[in-house]
Amino acid sequence: MIIREACTKDYDQINELFWQSDLYHFNNEPYIYEKTNEGYRSKEYVESMILDKNSVFMVLAEEDKIIGFIYAYEEIKGILPFHKKRKYIVIDNIIIDEKHQNRGYGQQLLNFMIEYAKEKKYNDIMLNVYCFNEKAIDLYKKHGFKTLTQDMILKL
Numbered sequence: 001m002i003i004r005e006a007c008t009k010d011y012d013q014i015n016e017l018f019w020q021s022d023l024y025h026f027n028n029e030p031y032i033y034e035k036t037n038e039g040y041r042s043k044e045y046v047e048s049m050i051l052d053k054n055s056v057f058m059v060l061a062e063e064d065k066i067i068g069f070i071y072a073y074e075e076i077k078g079i080l081p082f083h084k085k086r087k088y089i090v091i092d093n094i095i096i097d098e099k100h101q102n103r104g105y106g107q108q109l110l111n112f113m114i115e116y117a118k119e120k121k122y123n124d125i126m127l128n129v130y131c132f133n134e135k136a137i138d139l140y141k142k143h144g145f146k147t148l149t150q151d152m153i154l155k156l
Contacts, residue, residue, distance in 0.1 A: 001105075003112050006050045006057040006069060013066040014046055014059070015039035017095045024098075028132040031155060056089070058112060060096075060105055068096035070109040075126070088124040089117050094136070106139055114143065 006014065019039035026033040050057045055073040059066045071093045078085030091113060096105045117125050127145070129136050 001060060001062050001067065001108070003058050003060050003108065006059045008043075008047050008050060010050075010059055010066060011043050011046050014069060015041055017066065017069060017097060018093075020098050021093070021095045025130070029130060056113070056116060058109065060109055066097075067100045068094070068105050068109060070094045070113055072113055072125075074122075086123040087121075088126055089113070089120075089122050091125060091127040101135075106136070107142075110139060110143055 016039060018041055019036070022033065022036060022039070026035045049055060049071060052073065055071065057071045058069060060068045070091065072089045072091045074087065075090055076085070076087050077083055091110075094106055094109055096109075114125065125145075126148075127140065128151075129140065131137075
């Protein structure tokens, strides 16, 4: 198993993993997510994520088979005078193929991102996670992540 940079030839496998994640989100929060019959992210959209110089898109692969990926991007805060200036990385997605979950692969990708952020001297790593995604929440807590804010919704 290796962690390597995503490349444009990985599109089909990445899109399949996105679709698995989308279905998981639909099954747990159908109020917000639509069920689709296939992955909907265009090749151009995924390529723009891969080629963005302010992002990190890594895949976990076994030979030519992509088992999972992590995607994160940089943000800078501190424009307002009462905010401290901070440069941090936002983990947008960690997705592991459903056939390969519960084997520590998500942990490997998260460890990679933590080391990457330290090496690049980011102040923090931020992420959002839905309350129903208990496995992910447990993973993040094991690595020292703490709740900073809480989104709330009133369905009308």
